[in-house]
Amino acid sequence: MPVMTPPETEIPKQHPQADRRRGASEFRAVRAPLRLQRDLFSAGDRVSVAISGGADSVALLLSLVQANAAKAPLGVVLSALHVHHNLRGAEADADEAFVRSLCAALGVPLTVERVDVPARQAREREGVEEAARALRYNLFRRLLTSGRANMVATAHTLDDQAETVVMKLLRGAWTEGIGGIATVITLPGHRAPANHDQPPQPHQGRIVRPLLDVRRAEVEAFLRECRQDWREDATNRDLTLTRNRIRHELMPTLRSFNPGIDTALARLAEIARDEEAFWQSEVARLLPQILLPGRPVRGGGRAVGTVTGDRSCAVEIERLRPLAPALQRRLLRAAARSLGCRLSAAETAKLLGLGGLARSLPPIADRPGIRLELSHGLRAQRTARELQLSLSPAPFVARQPDGKTGGEEPGPE
Numbered sequence: 001m002p003v004m005t006p007p008e009t010e011i012p013k014q015h016p017q018a019d020r021r022r023g024a025s026e027f028r029a030v031r032a033p034l035r036l037q038r039d040l041f042s043a044g045d046r047v048s049v050a051i052s053g054g055a056d057s058v059a060l061l062l063s064l065v066q067a068n069a070a071k072a073p074l075g076v077v078l079s080a081l082h083v084h085h086n087l088r089g090a091e092a093d094a095d096e097a098f099v100r101s102l103c104a105a106l107g108v109p110l111t112v113e114r115v116d117v118p119a120r121q122a123r124e125r126e127g128v129e130e131a132a133r134a135l136r137y138n139l140f141r142r143l144l145t146s147g148r149a150n151m152v153a154t155a156h157t158l159d160d161q162a163e164t165v166v167m168k169l170l171r172g173a174w175t176e177g178i179g180g181i182a183t184v185i186t187l188p189g190h191r192a193p194a195n196h197d198q199p200p201q202p203h204q205g206r207i208v209r210p211l212l213d214v215r216r217a218e219v220e221a222f223l224r225e226c227r228q229d230w231r232e233d234a235t236n237r238d239l240t241l242t243r244n245r246i247r248h249e250l251m252p253t254l255r256s257f258n259p260g261i262d263t264a265l266a267r268l269a270e271i272a273r274d275e276e277a278f279w280q281s282e283v284a285r286l287l288p289q290i291l292l293p294g295r296p297v298r299g300g301g302r303a304v305g306t307v308t309g310d311r312s313c314a315v316e317i318e319r320l321r322p323l324a325p326a327l328q329r330r331l332l333r334a335a336a337r338s339l340g341c342r343l344s345a346a347e348t349a350k351l352l353g354l355g356g357l358a359r360s361l362p363p364i365a366d367r368p369g370i371r372l373e374l375s376h377g378l379r380a381q382r383t384a385r386e387l388q389l390s391l392s393p394a395p396f397v398a399r400q401p402d403g404k405t406g407g408e409e410p411g412p413e
Contacts, residue, residue, distance in 0.1 A: 054231055328352060
């Protein structure tokens with residue numbers, strides 16, 4: 001991860017002991033500060049910036065330092081978190097040294113955590129990017145639970161959002177996938193106030209993305225004006241990784257058709273998130289009316305499995321039939337999710353066909369007694385009145401690594 005130094009100006013040499021606050025005073029003269037989403041923060045928030053040393057995270061940290069030093073200060077308590085992933089050897093060590101030097105110069109307290117990505121890969125059979133992201137977010141949760149911070153800020157940009165939406169579309173994602181990177185994630189199980197008489201802390205247990213409206217080109221222009229260098233990860237040019245092919249090959253082609261495609265895709269993500277929020281509330285209202293736990297037993301009633309991992313539920317076909325197709329799909333997916341499974345678009349279509357609710361390709365017989373074997377050990381069976389879903393203990397089947405960054409929001413963090 002070599003250092004990227006702005007070519008126009010020479011970076012002044014600095015000594016951490018001599019001028020730890022150089023950044024805060026210098027940034028007041030920047031003519032074009034980045035457009036932070038300031039409404040994500042409240043005065044007194046304890047914000048930990050996830051910083052890799054790359055351009056985006058360096059710009060985020062500098063922007064927050066600048067916002068704290070503005071005439072109308074942001075008023076947050078800043079710290080930083082750097083994660084060493086036990087990958088890339090000396091290059092990763094140099095990233096850590098760079099981040100330590102930067103935070104010392106800015107007077108921002110830094111926590112460095114080391115995680116073993118190869119060990120998690122071997123244990124969980126994940127791809128490298130997926131394992132790295134899982135370990136990072138585990139650290140974020142631990143940090144928020146400890147109370148040292150009530151907010152973690154990551155440096156996703158509008159370009160990351162556009163690339164994520166394209167990646168999700170290529171994989172046939174549902175609406176929640178097309179929603180891409182959320183501006184705010186509220187983590188469940190965050191720490192409650194020590195004193196029950198105290199009100200909840202503001203924005204407690206959140207991950208925020210304050211640069212999600214900012215283009216990557218704006219980030220680099222800001223850093224050049226600040227005369228601030230950054231680190232460049234050599235793996236960002238590795239075209240065997242799906243995201244890099246999208247970034248360096250597909251997105252330039254799409255921009256040749258529509259120069260504003262990045263903004264259009266980000267707008268699509270926002271619409272998809274709003275649509276999904278509406279449908280989730282509808283599903284939560286309707287699911288209890290059609291979901292039947294366990295299996296039917298002779299003489300009436302239902303039996304719930306007691307074997308670990310042996311779970312089942314059913315939906316009544318005639319209650320599904322009058323509903324709109326959009327609701328039918330979401331309710332079937334919610335039923336599978338209640339068993340810990342995620343249905344693909346193809347599997348959902350098969351279930352609709354099995355229930356005689358829609359045509360599927362290839363066609364699925366909708367007679368009682370027909371069974372389907374779905375992914376992750378999920379089984380579906382048609383009876384005269386129900387679509388029954390069951391999950392039995394099964395050997396773990398690894399997902400094949402394909403260069404993706406796993407989860408909801410791939411991209412630099």
